[in-house]
Ligand code: SF4
């Protein structure tokens with residue numbers, strides 16, 4: 001790890017001196033790991049042809065050529081435990097760490113003369129349908145993760161990864177760098193005969209085909225405490241999933 005850090009540090013210092021250095025996909029992943037990412041995948045922009053209008057990487061950066069997707073896991077205890085405060089704090093900590101990781105990675109990319117945009121891991125986002133109480137980020141992080149080979153989507157519409165199951169949050173960097181893409185995951189990690197997430201949802205918000213009706217989910221998903229804090233209150237669809245991944249952490 002120390003050698004990688006030195007190597008990357010050397011490359012970036014050369015960039016700072018005006019040297020013509022190209023960061024490879026492998027180096028970008030090591031950099032993202034050094035900045036706190038646990039799983040990293042790369043999707044060339046031509047894989048996003050199905051992205052809805054307004055939510056394509058080129059809607060974020062006109063000359064975008066690659067999307068670097070970074071995932072960070074959170075402890076299983078947070079998911080299985082009973083403290084909503086601990087769960088809320090852990091998730092906010094993960095989002096904040098991911099945003100910092102993407103921000104710093106974008107700054108390093110720009111030292112090479114390329115352009116980069118860190119897409120927020122969670123908030124803020126602009127797209128909001130008030131009647132449907134439906135919000136969307138500028139880029140769907142979970143679909144970007146699938147296109148970067150990090151996992152597959154479960155029936156609850158959450159990303160499932162081979163390493164951590166659905167216990168992972170995501171951030172992306174859209175960049176003009178042309179980076180080699182990772183192979184798509186060929187396996188479907190969602191268990192075919194399983195319907196636990198659909199059955200456990202107290203709001204009955206998960207429809208067949210992996211669509212979650214946000215308006216229905218929002219009635220259970222968060223609460224405001226008497227003190228005025230907003231807490232995550234329901235994660236049954238995450239908690240109950242038996243596809244937990246293969247890493248102990
Ligand atoms: S967070 Fe809760 S309410 Fe929302 S879809 Fe999952 S189980 Fe249903």
Ligand code: SF4
Pocket residue numbers: 154155156189190191194195196197198240241242243
């Ligand atoms: S709970 Fe079952 S159906 Fe739902 S995502 Fe997990 S494996 Fe798939």
